[in-house]
Amino acid sequence: MIDSALIGAALWPALVNGLTMGAIYALIALGLTLIYGVLHIINFAHGSLLMVALYAVLVLFERLGIDPYAALVVVVPGMFGIGYVLQRFVINPARHGRDENTLLVTLGLSIVIENLASHFFKTDTRQIETAYTFMMVDLAGAVISMPRLLAFAGALASCLALAVLMRSTDLGRAIRAVAREAQGARVVGIDVDHVFAMSFAIGLACLGAAACFLLPTYYVSPQVGHGFVLIAFTVVVLGGMGSFTGSLVGGLLVGVIESLGGLLLGESLGQIGVFVIFIVILLFRPAGLFGQRT
């Protein structure tokens, strides 16, 4: 049914598409892996919080006419603030020293957030049209939309910024110290609760950035997060829990596999590709591509 000439012609564009989509996956997964790496909690509300950020971009665009990329300066700090408050005053107090409590709290949060969104925004699917929605760029034969290309660049820049933050700032060093040994960090005078909240906040700021890059080519509905959260978990486990490089490589890999799988096996069956690679990597590298064995 699929002839080889067709595949040959579509191979390069499919690869480019996969990379651009993968960069967004990486950015979403980056937030998730940071939260896991430091707090050792799986944030089940990650998808719902992405949805919150997407709605924020939509409202800013529709009500105030703010361009999605300009919205970065509002949405990223906004999500950062939400993250700090959520972790410090909701998730942390409910933890009572047990990780499974956190799990339930984030799960509960996701349900509450989704229902609030259904109430305020209705269950409608919304999209925006900007002046550059249909602007296309030719990359050596692969025609790709401008927003997708910007999303790719933006996601990579965000990853780079986060890497710099983690390596060269006091906050980054504190986060890494807490991730490795929270008790020890407390002993040397690091405010661990503050670092926990900062990590959660940075994780959500990544979602804020992802939302600004995503909305010009995607849509938003109260359920939109579901489509990304499974992929983000896959990326995190594939790349190695808590590893930033792992998230980036994992995200790009998943994007490319998904795209090529769709091309070669059809969009329905092609989704299997991601999970086949996932299982194979876990068989041979149980800690993921860049994960450290404990």
Place this chain on the structure above:
Amino acid sequence: MSETMSEPTSNATPSAAAAPGRRQFLRVSGVLAASAGAAPGLLLAQPAPIKVGVLLPLTGAVAYPGQQSREGVMLAVEDINGRGGIQSLGGAKLDTLVADAQSQPQVGAAEVDKLNEAGVCAIVGPYASAIAFATTQAAARHNIACVLDQAVADQITSRGLKNVFRFGPSYEMAVRTGINNFHILNTVAGKPVKSVIVVHEESLFGTGTAATIARDLPALGYEVLEVIKHANPTRDFNNIALRIKARNPDVVMQANYLNEFALLLRTLRQQGVRPKAMYSIFGGGGSNPKVAKELGEAAEGVLDCNHWFNPRDKRGAALRARVEKKGLTFTHELLMGYNATMLLADAIERAKSIRREAIIDALAASTWADHFMPYGPTRFVNGQNQGAQPVVTQILKGDVRVVLPNTYAEAEAIFPATRG
């Protein structure tokens, strides 16, 4: 269940109410007695409200269409009660008990049992076919009439259940009409279209529609170049768009839900794929005014064969205006929820009773003509309204307009669409 089903509660504690309340009670009851004496017929003339179950998916995967349908049901109830309720029952008002099927068949069936206990005389809903299979059967046990708002799967009305009624066209009826109308459009235009690619989502709805289209179109002289299946959700349609581009079909037919429908439209546009027409049957967003507006140019000229009102009847446009004034989107789900409720009200009126049996009989014998759908009077055979039909709409200048059949058309179809 909704708040309407909860018992009224009082916050006053007995001790707090006792001391100062006694005199007050005497005074109030005296006033009440006097007023009742002055207008003896007032309390007796107010008949008990008629309990109607509204069972829809209000959360979960199909929450959007479910909520839209609920809006339609509520508008209909507002209209019925506003014009004095059910006349044959002394002006009794409709009282809705809203239940959430949570997009799951088993939840829907359980909610039917609750509605039964609450004493509803009939149920409107439940939008999705998968839920309707379960709820109609559960309702049959209690002999409750189910007036389907959509639930288009043919099998729902072919199982010999006496309590099921579908006002709109079934799936088979719509697909048959959809293919015929497509052929008419092409024939009238001088047959510019020869090849088709079908893109469909992977569940029963998309797969079934695609299979029927691929089976029936070749007999009418069309070549189906490819049938492309995709998952729900599909986050990126670039691969599919590139495949369509390489195949260069005259027409792309979609059978999928709103999100993917809109995403594919946009991606095709981005990749510079300009087929002569985009056509769908029960298309996810092909006749959604919000898609028409938000997607702008990318949605222009899109054709859809779907439920829509008769544009020549002013009441349809009036309802639409009312919906939009409330800040809602007017969609076919809302329209069909409205109609299902109106049909039920007509049946209760004729039944002159709220006995479930009587309402089922009245629905089976229904000849309701006071509606604004392109149907004619109702005539039910095995629970399916025989005169029901979908119409073909086209997105023209950012709005949804009926273009076929000619009897109901409000604009001329642009076919092949000048998609540029």
